[in-house]
Amino acid sequence: MQYSSRDKISKSYDVIVVGAGLAGMTLANKMARDGRSVLLLESHNKLGGFATWFKRLEGEHIFDVSLHGFPVGMIKTCRKYWSREIADRIHQLKSVRYINPQFEVETDFTKEHFIKVLNEHFGVSIESVQAFFDELGAMNFYDNSQMTNGELFQKHFPGRNDITRFLLEPIVYANGSNLEDPAISYGIVFSNFMSKGVYIFQGGTDLMISMMKDELLKNGVDIQTQARVDKILVNNDKRVYGVEIKGHQIISHSVVSNSNLKSTVQKMVGENYFSEEFVKKTAAVRLNTSSCQVYMGIKKGESIPFVGDLVFTSEDSSFSTDLILSPKVGSQTFSVYYPDSRPHLAPAHAVVSSSNARFEDWINLSESEYQKQKEYIIEKAISGLEKIIPGVRQKIDYVDAATPLTVERYTLHEKGASFGTKFEGLDVSMNMHKELDGLFHAGSVGIIMSGWLGAANYGVIQAHEVDNYLSRLEKSGSKEK
Numbered sequence: 428m429q430y431s432s433r434d435k436i437s438k439s440y441d442v443i444v445v446g447a448g449l450a451g452m453t454l455a456n457k458m459a460r461d462g463r464s465v466l467l468l469e470s471h472n473k474l475g476g477f478a479t480w481f482k483r484l485e486g487e488h489i490f491d492v493s494l495h496g497f498p499v500g501m502i503k504t505c506r507k508y509w510s511r512e513i514a515d516r517i518h519q520l521k522s523v524r525y526i527n528p529q530f531e532v533e534t535d536f537t538k539e540h541f542i543k544v545l546n547e548h549f550g551v552s553i554e555s556v557q558a559f560f561d562e563l564g565a566m567n568f569y570d571n572s573q574m575t576n577g578e579l580f581q582k583h584f585p586g587r588n589d590i591t592r593f594l595l596e597p598i599v600y601a602n603g604s605n606l607e608d609p610a611i612s613y614g615i616v617f618s619n620f621m622s623k624g625v626y627i628f629q630g631g632t633d634l635m636i637s638m639m640k641d642e643l644l645k646n647g648v649d650i651q652t653q654a655r656v657d658k659i660l661v662n663n664d665k666r667v668y669g670v671e672i673k674g675h676q677i678i679s680h681s682v683v684s685n686s687n688l689k690s691t692v693q694k695m696v697g698e699n700y701f702s703e704e705f706v707k708k709t710a711a712v713r714l715n716t717s718s719c720q721v722y723m724g725i726k727k728g729e730s731i732p733f734v735g736d737l738v739f740t741s742e743d744s745s746f747s748t749d750l751i752l753s754p755k756v757g758s759q760t761f762s763v764y765y766p767d768s769r770p771h772l773a774p775a776h777a778v779v780s781s782s783n784a785r786f787e788d789w790i791n792l793s794e795s796e797y798q799k800q801k802e803y804i805i806e807k808a809i810s811g812l813e814k815i816i817p818g819v820r821q822k823i824d825y826v827d828a829a830t831p832l833t834v835e836r837y838t839l840h841e842k843g844a845s846f847g848t849k850f851e852g853l854d855v856s857m858n859m860h861k862e863l864d865g866l867f868h869a870g871s872v873g874i875i876m877s878g879w880l881g882a883a884n885y886g887v888i889q890a891h892e893v894d895n896y897l898s899r900l901e902k903s904g905s906k907e908k
C-alpha cells in the first residue's frame with residue numbers, strides 16, 4: 428500500500444529500506460516477491476533517487492537527469508527482478524560520437540567497433556589491441572593489483588593521450604572514475620559496457636519509475652514518500668530494530684540503507700555503535716565527484732536533425748582528470764532526446780549537457796558568484812551545442828542548470844557525489860552487517876556497483892544477504908515467523 432506522508436506507520440516489518448534509488452527499489456521488489464514484508468521509505472516526493480526526471484512549462488518539456496546510457500546487462504536484470512514489460516522497453520542507442528581537438532569518431536560502442544577504430548583510426552596493430560582487451564578480460568574483481576588506469580593505458584598505448592581519451596572519457600561520465608583509480612575497476616566496467624553497446628529505456632525515466640512503482644505495490648511493498656529517516660535504531664545487543672522519522676519509531680527486523688554510505692554510518696546510526704576500525708575505514712572512504720547539467724528544451728513545433736544520441740565533446744587539447752573536472756567546463760557530453768524517446772507523448776526534443784564537477788568549486792561561491800557561474804555553464808552548453816546543431820539557440824525555449832549543490836539538495840548525497848563512493852566504499856558497505864546485526868547497505872559504491880545497472884544489481888546482492896539474516900533469525904527462534 429501507499430501511505431500518505433502524514434501517516435504514522437504502526438505496522439512492523441521484516442525489512443525497512445531507507446531510500447528508493449534503483450538499489451533500494453530493486454532490493455524491496457525482490458524481497459517482497461520472496462515473501463518478506465517490506466517498507467520502502469523515501470525522503471523525496473517521488474521514487475527513483477538519481478533515476479529521476481522533471482517537467483517544465485506545464486509538462487511541455489520533460490528532462491531526464493541520469494538516463495543517458497547503461498550496459499546491456501540492464502535488460503536481464505529488469506527481466507529477472509522487475510518485469511518483462513520493463514525489460515522490453517530497453518533498446519540500444521544508435522550513435523555515440525566524440526568531437527574533440529584530437530579526433531572525431533562515431534561508434535555504436537561495441538567491442539568489435541572499438542577494435543576497428545583503434546586499428547584503423549588510431550593506427551594500433553590488431554595484436555596490441557587484442558593484448559589490451561585480453562588484459563581487461565582477465566581482470567577479476569578480487570584481484571589485488573595496484574595498477575592504476577593511467578598505468579594501464581601507458582602500458583598498452585604509451586604516450587597516446589588521444590587513445591586514453593577515447594577509452595576513458597565515456598567511463599568518466601559513466602561512473603566518475605579517473606586516471607588515478609584502480610585499473611581493475613575500469614577493466615570490469617569497460618568490459619561490461621563495451622561488449623554490446625549502450626542502452627536506454629524507451630519511454631523516459633518517468634515511465635520506468637511509474638512501472639516499477641506499480642510492480643512494487645503489486646508485490647506488496649508498502650511505500651511512504653516524503654519520509655526522511657533521521658535515525659536507524661540499534662538496541663544494547665548491537666542489533667538494529669527499526670527507524671525513526673521525526674520522533675516516530677517504526678519497528679523492523681532489519682534495515683537496509685540506500686542512503687549515502689558515510690551518512691548512514693556517521694549520521695543515521697552514529698559512530699559510537701561501530702568498532703573503532705570500522706569508523707576509521709568509513710572516514711577514509713573517498714566520495715566520488717559530482718556533476719553539472721544544463722537542460723535545454725526545444726520549442727514545440729521545432730525540430731532538430733539527428734546528430735547522434737550521445738555526443739562527447741571537448742575543446743581541451745588533451746585529456747586529463749583535472750581538465751575534465753575543471754569549472755571551465757572544457758568537456759561536456761550531450762544527450763539528445765528525439766521524439767522516439769517518449770513515443771507515447773506529443774513529439775518533443777530535449778538536450779541535456781552533463782559535465783563532471785567538484786563540489787568544492789561551487790560551495791564557497793557567494794550567491795551572485797553562484798548565479799554567474801550557473802549562467803556561464805548554461806552559455807557553455809548552448810554555444811557547445813551550436814557547434815553541433817547550428818542555429819539551435821533560437822529553437823531553445825527553456826534552459827536551466829543543476830550544479831553539485833542541486834545534486835546534494837535533491838539526493839542527500841554528501842557533496843553531491845554522483846556515483847557514490849570510490850572503490851574502497853564497497854568493502855565498508857558489504858561488511859556493515861558484520862558490525863551490527865540487521866544493518867545493511869545498498870547503493871552506488873565502489874565504481875562497479877554504481878550507475879543504473881550496478882546499483883540495481885547491488886540491491887539484488889544485498890537482498891540475498893538480508894534474506895539469509897532473516898532466515899537465521901527464524902532458525903534461532905529470535906524472530907517469530
Ligand SMILES: Cc1cc2nc3c(=O)[nH]c(=O)nc-3n(C[C@H](O)[C@H](O)[C@H](O)COP(=O)(O)OP(=O)(O)OC[C@H]3O[C@@H](n4cnc5c(N)ncnc54)[C@H](O)[C@@H]3O)c2cc1C
Binds near residue numbers: 495686840869882
Ligand atoms: C548527473 C548524473 C548522470 C548520471 N548518468 C548515468 C547514466 O547515464 N547511466 C547510469 O547508469 N548511471 C548514471 N548516473 C548514476 C546513477 O543514476 C546512479 O548511480 C544510480 O541511480 C544510483 O542509485 P542508488 O540506488 O545508489 O541510489 P540513489 O539514486 O542515490 O538514491 C538514494 C535515495 O535515497 C534517498 N534517501 C537518502 N537518505 C534518505 C533518508 N535519510 N531517508 C529517506 N530517503 C533517503 C534519496 O532521496 C534517494 O532517493 C548518473 C548520475 C548523475 C548524478
